Amino acid sequence: MSGQFVDTMLNVVVFAYIGFLIWLIFTGFPKTSKPADSETQAERHQNE
Amino acid sequence: MKPASPSPLLVIALTISAAIAAWGIVDPQGLGRLASAAVATQFNSRGWFIMLEVSGLLFVTLYLALSRFGDIRLGPDEAEPEFSTPAWIAMLFAAGMGVGLLFYGAAEPLTHFEVLRQYNPDPMAAGHALFITYLNWGFHAWAIYAIVGLVIAYFAYRRGRTLLLSAPVTETLGEARWTKSLGWVFDLLSIVAIAVGLAGSLAMGVFQIQTGLAGLIGVASPGVLTLPVFALLCVAYIIPLRRDLGEGMSLLSNIAMLIAVGMMVYLLILGPTSFMMDGIVSGFGRYLFGVLPAGFSTAEFFDDIIVDWFHGWTLNYMIWWLAWSPFVGIFIARISRGRTIREFLVGVIVAPTLFSILWFGIFGGLGFYDTLRQDGTLSAVNAENLDATTFALLAKFPLGGVTQIATVLAAFLFVVTSVVSAGFTLAMIGTGGDENPSPRIRTIWGIILGALGLAMILVGDISVVRSIIALSAMAFVFIVPILVICLFKSLSREDRT
Secondary structure, eight states: OHHHHHHHHHHHHHHHHHHHHHHHHHHOOOOOSSOOOOOOHHHHHHHO | OOOOOOOHHHHHHHHHHHHHHHHHHHOHHHHHHHHHHHHHHHHHHHHHHHHHHHHHHHHHHHHHHHSGGGGOBSSSTTOOOSSOHHHHHHHHHHHHOSHHHHHHTTHHHHHHHHHHTTTSOHHHHHHHHHHHHHHHHSHHHHHHHHHHHHHHHIIIIISOOOSSTHHHHHHHHOSOHHHHHHHHHHHHHHHHHHHHHHHHHHHHHHHHHHHHHHHHHTOSOGGGGHHHHHHHHHHHHHHHHHTTOTHHHHHHHHHHHHHHHHHHHHHHHHSOHHHHHHHHHHHHHHHHHHHHHHHTOOOTTOOHHHHHHHIIIIIHHHHHHHHHHHHHHHHHHHHOTTOBHHHHHHHHHHHHHHHHHHHHHHHHHHHHHHHHHSOOHHHHHHHHOGGGHHHHHHHTSTTHHHHHHHHHHHHHHHHHHHHHHHHHHHHHHHTTSOSSOOHHHHHHHHHHHHHHHHHHHHHOOHHHHHHHHHHHHTTHHHHHHHHHHHHHHHHHHHHHO
16 A cells, blocks of 8 residues: 555656646746856857 | 865765765665665656656657757857767767676677567567667667767857756756756766766676686686776776876777777677678667667566566666766767767767667677577576676687687776776866866765775675666656756757847
8 A cells, every 4th residue: 555655656746747847848947037148159259 | 276175066976975885885785775675666656757758858869850950060150070970980889888788798688588588489589689688778778868968068069058967957047046056956966876877887897807807717706806806997997087198098998999899790700690690680670660669668567577677677777878878978078069969969879879789689699599599508607697698608709718808808998998987077077067177086086986886896786786876867867858958948049049
C-alpha cells in the first residue's frame, strides 16, 4: 500500500512538472525586474 | 597577489562530492543499497517519463536540424569552424569512445542474448540483442549529448555567455534572484553528476585493467591487483592535472583511439568477416527502421526478468548519458564553435552512432559467432565475469597477448585522459566558467575524483556502481527539458529580430 502511495506521489510530481513545462512553453517566462542582456555576440562584434 | 577566495559553488560542490566519497569508503555496501533501492523506485515509477523524454529529445534534434533554425551559426554569423570537418569528426569519435566501449563491446550483446534466448529462438534472440545494444548506444544517447552540447554552445558562442548550464537560464529568464538560484543549482548538480559519473568510469577502468593484467601475468585472483592499478592510475592523472600538458593529453587520447580502432579492424579482418558484416548490415537495418518506436518501449506487460533487465540496461543507460551530458556537452561545444546548428546535430548524432554500430557489430558478432557456431566459451566467461569477456575474445585470435596488452594500455589511457579532462571541466564549472582554472583547484578535483573512484571500487558490483551514477544524475531528467525550452525561447527571439 505504501509502495503504491510512493509510486502515485512520484508520478504526481512528474505530472506537475509536465504542467510547468507546458506553462513555460505557452505562456512564456515570468517578467523579471532586470531583463537579460539580449545583445548577441554577433551584434557585439558588429558594434565593435 | 593574494588568490581569490573560492566561490560558494566550488566549496559546496567539493563538500558534497567528498561526503559521497567518504560515505562510499566507510560504508560501501550501505551506499550501494541506498542507491539501488532509490533508483529501483524511480525506474519503477518514472521509467515511462525517462523514455518519453529521451525520445522527445531525439525528435527535437530532428526538428532543429531540418527547420530554419538549422542555419543558425554557433557564433557570429560570419564565424568559421575552428577545426576542419574530418578533424572535428575524429574528435567526436574520441568523445564517444572510452573505456565503456572496450568493456561492453562483446559483453553487452552477449548479456542481452542470454536473457532474450529464454523467450526466443537463438537467431531471433541474437538479432534482438544487437538491436537493444544499438538502442542503448545509438541515436538516443547522442541526441542527449547533442542537445546539451547545443544549448551550451549556442549560449556561449552565439549569446556571449559562459559554458555553464546556468547561462541559458539567466540569459533567457533574466537575471533575477530566483533565476540565478536555479542556474546555480543546475551548475551544482552538473558538478556532482560529472564527478560521480567519472568516478564510475574510473572504477570500471580499474576492473577492466586488473582483469586483463591478471590474465597476462598469470594471477589467479584479479582482486589483488585492484589497489596497485588504482594507485598507478591516480599518479598518472594527477601529474597532467597539476601541469597543463595541453597537446600531450590530446596525443594520448588519439593513441588510445587508434589502438581501439586498430583492434576493431584487426578483428574484422581476422574474424569471420562475412558473418560480422551480415550481422552489421541486418542489425543496422533493423535499428534504422525500428529505433523510433523502440525509444518509447517501457517493457510493459512483461515478467520481472524482462522488467529488471530493461531497468538495469536501457533505462540505466539513458540516465547514464544524462549524467555524462554536461561533461561531453561542454567538450563538443568547445570544438564546434562556428558550425551551424544543422552541421552540429548531424555530425554529433550520426557519426558516433555509425561508429557504435560498427564496433558492437564486430565485437558482438564475434560473441554470437562463438556462441552459435562454435563452443560457446565466451558466453560462459561472460556469465561469470563481464570484465573478462573482451580479453577472452582477444585470446581466441593470433597475437592474443599483444592485443590484450594493447587493450589494457588503451583502457589505461582512456581513463587517464577522461579524468584529466573531467578535472579541468569540474574546476571550470566550480570557478564560474574560468576556462583556465588554477592547478591547485584541478588537483583538488583530481583527489576528490580518486576518492570517489575508490568508493566505487569498494562497492565492487558494477551494477550497483551504475545505480550510484544513475542516482547522482536523476535530476537531469528534469533539468534538460528546461534547457531545451530556454534554447527554443532564445532561438525564436532571435528569429523575430
